Amino acid sequence: MPAVTVLGLEGSANKVGAGLVRDGRVLSNPRRTFVPAPGQGFLPGQTARHHRGCVLAVLREALQEAGLEPADVDCVAYTKGPGMGAPLVTVAVVARTLAQLWNKPLLGVNHCVGHIEMGRLITGAQNPTVLYVSGGNTQVIAYSERRYRIFGETIDIAVGNCLDRFARVLKISNDPSPGYNIEQMAKKGQKLVELPYTVKGMDVSFSGILSHIEEVAHKMLASGECTPEDLCFSLQETLFAMLVEITERAMAHCGSQEALVVGGVGCNMRLQEMMRIMCAERGAKLFATDERFCIDNGAMIAQAGWEMFRTGQVTQLEDSWITQSAVWWGTPPDRGRAQQAPAQAAHGTQASESPWQHRRGQLSVRRR
Amino acid sequence: MAGGGGEAGACAVSPPPLQGLQLVQQGAEARLYRGQFLGRAAVVKLRFSKRYRHPALEERLSRRRTAQEARSLLRCRRAGISAPVVYFVDYVSNCIYLEDIVESTTVRDYITSVQQSGKDTSNLFLLAEKIGEVLARMHDEDLIHGDLTTSNMLLRPPVEELDLVLIDFGLSFISGLPEDKGVDLYVLEKAFLSTHPNTDTLFEALLKKYSATSKKSSLVIKKLDEVRLRGRKRSMVG
Numbered sequence: 078m079p080a081v082t083v084l085g086l087e088g089s090a091n092k093v094g095a096g097l098v099r100d101g102r103v104l105s106n107p108r109r110t111f112v113p114a115p116g117q118g119f120l121p122g123q124t125a126r127h128h129r130g131c132v133l134a135v136l137r138e139a140l141q142e143a144g145l146e147p148a149d150v151d152c153v154a155y156t157k158g159p160g161m162g163a164p165l166v167t168v169a170v171v172a173r174t175l176a177q178l179w180n181k182p183l184l185g186v187n188h189c190v191g192h193i194e195m196g197r198l199i200t201g202a203q204n205p206t207v208l209y210v211s212g213g214n215t216q217v218i219a220y221s222e223r224r225y226r227i228f229g230e231t232i233d234i235a236v237g238n239c240l241d242r243f244a245r246v247l248k249i250s251n252d253p254s255p256g257y258n259i260e261q262m263a264k265k266g267q268k269l270v271e272l273p274y275t276v277k278g279m280d281v282s283f284s285g286i287l288s289h290i291e292e293v294a295h296k297m298l299a300s301g302e303c304t305p306e307d308l309c310f311s312l313q314e315t316l317f318a319m320l321v322e323i324t325e326r327a328m329a330h331c332g333s334q335e336a337l338v339v340g341g342v343g344c345n346m347r348l349q350e351m352m353r354i355m356c357a358e359r360g361a362k363l364f365a366t367d368e369r370f371c372i373d374n375g376a377m378i379a380q381a382g383w384e385m386f387r388t389g390q391v392t393q394l395e396d397s398w399i400t401q402s403a404v405w406w407g408t409p410p411d412r413g414r415a416q417q418a419p420a421q422a423a424h425g426t427q428a429s430e431s432p433w434q435h436r437r438g439q440l441s442v443r444r445r
Numbered sequence: 446m447a448g449g450g451g452e453a454g455a456c457a458v459s460p461p462p463l464q465g466l467q468l469v470q471q472g473a474e475a476r477l478y479r480g481q482f483l484g485r486a487a488v489v490k491l492r493f494s495k496r497y498r499h500p501a502l503e504e505r506l507s508r509r510r511t512a513q514e515a516r517s518l519l520r521c522r523r524a525g526i527s528a529p530v531v532y533f534v535d536y537v538s539n540c541i542y543l544e545d546i547v548e549s550t551t552v553r554d555y556i557t558s559v560q561q562s563g564k565d566t567s568n569l570f571l572l573a574e575k576i577g578e579v580l581a582r583m584h585d586e587d588l589i590h591g592d593l594t595t596s597n598m599l600l601r602p603p604v605e606e607l608d609l610v611l612i613d614f615g616l617s618f619i620s621g622l623p624e625d626k627g628v629d630l631y632v633l634e635k636a637f638l639s640t641h642p643n644t645d646t647l648f649e650a651l652l653k654k655y656s657a658t659s660k661k662s663s664l665v666i667k668k669l670d671e672v673r674l675r676g677r678k679r680s681m682v683g
Contacts, residue, residue: 227639228635228639232628232675233675269499269501269502271505274502274505274506276616277592277616277628277629278591278592278593278594278633278636279632279635279636280628280631280632280635314499318495318497318498321495321497321498322473322495326473329472329473330596350497351497351498352497354497355495358495358496358497
């Protein structure tokens with residue numbers, strides 16, 4: 078089989094990246110990050126403007142670094158969702174244009190699947206329980222009964238969103254990212270401030286913790302009761318303990334011996350340390366990656382695209398829409414239904430266009 | 446880069462809290478022992494400490510969960526909902542001594558075995574209704590379980606009589622809010638449907654019986670619909 082080279086374009090949030098992957102090897106993976114002023118978050122319009130300004134430079138860099146010409150690329154993969162509408166559209170327009178200009182097939186990739194595939198590629202994890210934690214997602218995904226299933230998740234905001242918004246309260250710098258700066262400050266924290274701890278079965282809730290800390294932070298700081306570093310420390314300790322707890326539940330539930338942490342928050346060293354202790358205590362193994370692959374990047378889209386392309390999937394131009402919603406897992410809704418009907422008739426055999434299909438059945442959304 | 450650092454080591458074996466107890470299960474957060482307590486068949490649930498948590502947080506959580514479990518079990522029994530008798534609570538070692546429901550089966554195992562046997566599944570619908578009824582009564586007592594799964598429900602022998610016993614109240618709390626009850630059902634719905642594929646109609650029967658039994662069910666079901674639309678269903682970024 079000849080080598081297959083896939084270009085992946087990512088821009089679902091404030092990072093824009095282009096990555097080239099050839100048969101499991103990352104050839105290049107440059108990216109740019111939109112950094113808003115302290116106290117602010119990234120708004121869709123501003124973020125899209127940032128992406129428009131630098132996406133072509135990033136693309137050129139990716140090709141140069143890999144030493145490839147457009148003719149060497151076999152397929153153009155892009156993030157179809159979930160994410161912010163305006164930035165997603167920006168990147169999708171570039172992907173569609175390239176596919177037509179270079180006369181290459183186009184492939185829309187689910188962002189979450191990209192994170193998991195990249196994590197598996199880099200770490201070599203075989204059958205992990207996945208903790209996927211980022212600015213927009215918080216999920217515990219595990220393989221059970223021939224499908225990847227979401228066992229636990231946030232019932233309101235994502236853990237990264239909670240951290241980012243806390244950073245805005247304290248006006249912590251967004252450069253390089255609020256989460257990184259909180260992590261550095263937390264290392265100097267001494268005192269554990271009591272915060273709500275909200276685990277509901279295998280689900281977690283962060284909005285109450287955020288409201289609480291937003292309310293008490295300035296009062297406590299003004300009275301000298303604690304330092305900003307103590308607050309960062311306490312928030313991290315509380316949020317991460319909740320995440321590790323639900324991951325462990327899912328592992329116990331599925332009898333899993335591997336854990337993989339992916340997503341932007343996944344490169345936090347304290348979270349990795351806590352996950353590693355939990356795994357060691359139950360005789361399991363932790364897999365994690367660093368910021369190059371944890372944080373949104375183009376290579377992860379290329380890698381998931383490579384897996385899909387290998388099984389003969391492509392996205393037609395008229396299907397190359399984007400979606401902000403997370404319920405979409407890689408199968409266009411109309412085709413998904415069309416294919417599921419005969420599958421059910423055939424008594425439980427799996428048929429879908431999901432990128433998992435060739436390996437272990439479909440990544441399913443558990444409910445409705 | 447590829448940081449796979451966790452050593453594969455067995456969990457530290459610690460002595461049982463009382464002599465003569467046998468370790469029967471090591472769960473995610475507690476070890477279960479079986480044996481005799483003052484001449485009665487007992488299960489001892491020992492909440493062991495998690496090293497990944499900050500010690501102060503660990504202490505707070507263990508104590509709270511042990512206390513809450515004992516309280517909620519008593520509250521259930523006062524309301525006539527079947528739950529194990531609490532024999533003794535040891536707050537120093539965070540141990541609870543409970544009645545052993547001898548020869549019981551978890552609802553999870555029961556559903557799986559009926560499904561696999563290919564036998565008549567009508568009994569499962571009776572079971573689902575039974576669960577709906579018990580949960581409605583529990584919620585009417587303003588008791589929120591916090592970790593409803595089919596593994597946390599037992600059936601006393603003989604299983605056909607569907608004598609349901611609720612266990613594992615470590616995450617429980619008292620609340621009259623429809624929001625909390627709705628989330629409680631949401632947690633069960635997800636656990637139920639992920640553990641038992643193709644049981645949507647069973648769960649519908651459960652909810653229907655819940656609505657019929659509980660006095661305040663309409664607000665709760667409305668909240669449940671709302672909660673379903675949060676999380677993954679909402680538009681997300683990142």
